[in-house]
Amino acid sequence: MNFVIKKGEGLKGEIIVPGDKSISHRSIILSSLAEGTSKISGMLEGEDCLATIEVFRKMGIKIINEEGIYSVEGKGLFGLEAPDQPLDFGNSGTSVRLCSGLLAAQDFRTQLVGDNSLSTRPMRRIVEPLLAMGAKIYSSKNGTLPLNITPADSLQSIQYSLPVASAQVKSCIMLAGLYAEGVTTIEENKVTRDHTENMFKEFDIPIEMQNSKGNKIISLSRVDHIKPTSIDICGDFSSASFFILAALICPNSELLIKNVGINDTRIGLLHALRHMGANIELKNKVDSIEPTADLLVKTSTLKAINLNIKLVANMIDEMPAFFIAAALAEGTTIVKDAKELRTKESDRLQAMADALKSFGVKYELKDDGIVIYGLGSKGIFNSTNIDSYGDHRIAMASAIGSLRSNDEVNILDCVNVNTSYPNFLDTCQEIGIDIQIYD
């Protein structure tokens, strides 16, 4: 599947983006481990979350969808059944890494597999701490999928300082910690998204958070049972980021993006864009465990910034969109400490450098970052072909960047947009973007 997209202007309207992917995964996982029925609304029905749902169905959890409300009949921490085939996580790194933590504690064997992209992504980052907890988990020689997990006698707590800024690793250990003897502590020196911490609170699972010398330390202990609950999932800031970008870079545009999650650990892009001069107002803020707001975004002239290292961890999925903003800003943008981008659904540093090259933007690619020479507020991208390397966020960021081309752009290999934003085209068309699909 490919996109062809024409240059755009005058984008107007009110849109709702799909449910938050990170929160959707965690809702299914914790509801399945609770004792009784949890109700979830606002679930992202993208392929990644559908893969998580299927994984738990294969382990005997009844999950039904009635008019958008998902009922998950959790069977307790030890209620999962042995699946009769490998568990297929598709494209979803979040799902496979989080689920490894709880599968390491089950009394049955599992094999965890995924698609070609997921099968090249690093798994040692979860295998190592799980082994240290006494789990019997084995990756391929290269440290990738398939993961084979066999029952361990018991799991022991660990005191773990995260070597990479990764919410997936943190969450994997937290889930294993629910089954471990002793107090598990996890220390992070760059704060990453805290949806697992929040969801533990929503499910009444005791958890403590402290600050020590600027580092966050999470402590938790084994629990016997988890109470079911109701969860209303907000719009995904990462999906909203493409439309924030669209409104900023297209002349005469004004968009209202409703009910978007504005969890502090997710909105690095909002801070970065505001520093660049973006006109983004937060309206109708709702304060809750996962706060939300409507985002009113207007066409803006952007100036280059040097990306603050701390911000990168809180905008890791929005970096492709940020690179497009930087390419249309006045001045030179320097991004450092972003090597994690090379471990995502594609090597996002390389993939975005390739996209910028096709668009006619000058840059210097580094091992852990990039320097982008912005074309400025009147800058126009080449009409070209861009390979998204099967990566949903590269496809969507490039598609939106194409709105500033001199004619039209083909974006190739876009089918994985369905993993996180199945109705991306509908939202584009709703606000006046001329985008079509072809095979």
Ligand code: S3P
């Ligand atoms: C996610 C964490 C991030 C992010 C991913 C979702 C999560 O990955 O890139 O899309 O839901 O925990 P890392 O934790 O590996 O940085």
